[in-house]
Amino acid sequence: MKWVPRESLEKRLAQALKRAPVTLLLGPRQCGKTSLAQRVAGRARAAYFDLEDPETPLNSQTLALNLRALKGLVVIDECQREPALFPFLRVLADRRPLPARFLLLGSVSPELARGVSESLAGRVTHVEMEGFTLGEAGPEHADRLWHRGGFPPSYLAPSDAKSYHWRLDFIQTHLERDLPGLGLRIPAAALRRFWTMAAHLQGQTWNASELARSMKTQEGTAQRYLDVLTGSFMLRQLQPWFGNLGKRLVKAPKIYFRDTGLLHALLRLRTQGELRTYPRLGFSWEGFAIEEVIRRLDADRDCYFYKTHGGAELDLLIERGGRRYGFEMKYADAPATTKSMHVVMEDLGLAHLWVIYPGSRVYKLSEKITAWPLDRIAGLEL
Numbered sequence: 001m002k003w004v005p006r007e008s009l010e011k012r013l014a015q016a017l018k019r020a021p022v023t024l025l026l027g028p029r030q031c032g033k034t035s036l037a038q039r040v041a042g043r044a045r046a047a048y049f050d051l052e053d054p055e056t057p058l059n060s061q062t063l064a065l066n067l068r069a070l071k072g073l074v075v076i077d078e079c080q081r082e083p084a085l086f087p088f089l090r091v092l093a094d095r096r097p098l099p100a101r102f103l104l105l106g107s108v109s110p111e112l113a114r115g116v117s118e119s120l121a122g123r124v125t126h127v128e129m130e131g132f133t134l135g136e137a138g139p140e141h142a143d144r145l146w147h148r149g150g151f152p153p154s155y156l157a158p159s160d161a162k163s164y165h166w167r168l169d170f171i172q173t174h175l176e177r178d179l180p181g182l183g184l185r186i187p188a189a190a191l192r193r194f195w196t197m198a199a200h201l202q203g204q205t206w207n208a209s210e211l212a213r214s215m216k217t218q219e220g221t222a223q224r225y226l227d228v229l230t231g232s233f234m235l236r237q238l239q240p241w242f243g244n245l246g247k248r249l250v251k252a253p254k255i256y257f258r259d260t261g262l263l264h265a266l267l268r269l270r271t272q273g274e275l276r277t278y279p280r281l282g283f284s285w286e287g288f289a290i291e292e293v294i295r296r297l298d299a300d301r302d303c304y305f306y307k308t309h310g311g312a313e314l315d316l317l318i319e320r321g322g323r324r325y326g327f328e329m330k331y332a333d334a335p336a337t338t339k340s341m342h343v344v345m346e347d348l349g350l351a352h353l354w355v356i357y358p359g360s361r362v363y364k365l366s367e368k369i370t371a372w373p374l375d376r377i378a379g380l381e382l
């Protein structure tokens with residue numbers, strides 16, 4: 001497989017390693033955590049341990065002895081395997097001067113993140129990663145990235161068919177092995193049904209009771225399924241903006257797949273041609289564009305959508321430094337302004353609104369509204 005450089009991710013990781021004695025690199029299965037850490041480790045001549053390796057010298061008996069002696073960078077892969085590690089790392093992170101820094105890798109699990117944060121409060125920094133972005137894949141490969149998604153083995157597969165089958169296997173493994181491995185006892189068949197239904201809800205506001213009804217289950221169960229797939233980085237719940245403007249706002253989150261490749265696999269869209277004729281492809285593209293904007297602007301913690309019962313709507317709202325920025329995703333050749341855009345500009349007092357679209361030209365729609373090609377997302381700054 002061809003190697004795809006991930007420079008800005010490497011830079012983020014290097015900065016994190018300088019910031020705190022312990023760095024936690026989290027991301028879904030197969031997104032490239034080990035590959036990234038091995039490059040960083042190679043350059044830093046780091047000690048590398050994989051706790052999934054049955055021969056690892058780091059088990060609960062030998063942990064203390066082996067780790068205490070190490071200097072420089074120490075990488076511990078699949079760290080969720082050994083919970084005894086975390087309280088012990090706290091002791092090691094408090095030594096002064098600091099002889100060693102630790103990079104921990106794990107597949108996403110809220111439990112893991114919480115366990116680590118609690119044992120290592122004030123000593124740990126998080127870096128989150130996912131599959132390839134458009135910046136990494138290159139804008140000329142936007143259609144392929146959209147259709148196949150960003151997991152390296154899917155994106156780089158030699159054919160659409162191989163990519164599709166890799167994604168189907170990934171979904172099955174996630175249901176049958178990864179989630180149970182995190183201690184979550186959820187029937188795989190029911191969760192698969194939920195996940196497939198979620199594919200048809202891409203870009204819609206979440207309605208637990210409706211979903212529970214169609215699955216013939218309880219509302220709480222549907223909510224739990226949603227939370228599990230969100231926690232394992234499969235889905236994003238984009239939250240509604242909740243400021244007080246004296247308007248009636250929609251209060252439920254919107255649901256998006258974080259990886260459009262998995263969305264398309266569940267929808268059985270095997271080829272780019274099948275995607276092009278999919279009646280709801282606009283929702284798929286919207287989710288793809290939203291993920292790209294959020295990752296480009298590192299906006300995971302300050303992103304929302306905006307929707308009033310009066311019908312005004314904004315796909316993505318980012319609040320930063322006391323200002324509000326808007327993004328509308330338009331799957332169209334040459335989008336123009338709409339009435340809703342002007343209403344939203346006014347309602348929210350947006351500093352700027354970008355209309356993200358699949359074309360190639362940046363152009364002004366008004367003083368504070370710019371049409372911006374998704375392909376040029378790397379150049380977008382607030």
Ligand SMILES: Nc1ncnc2c1ncn2[C@@H]1O[C@H](COP(=O)(O)OP(=O)(O)OP(=O)(O)O)[C@@H](O)[C@H]1O
Pocket residue numbers: 001002003004005006027028029030031032033034035036107152153156
């Ligand atoms: N930058 C890259 N360019 C090309 N291929 C890559 C890149 N990063 C990862 N891969 C490939 O993607 C696959 C998954 O990568 P890796 O094992 O690093 O992921 P991971 O997140 O550690 O997965 P797991 O959670 O299953 O341990 C591997 O086949 C790897 O070779």
Ligand SMILES: [Mg+2]
Pocket residue numbers: 033034035077
């Ligand atoms: Mg790994």
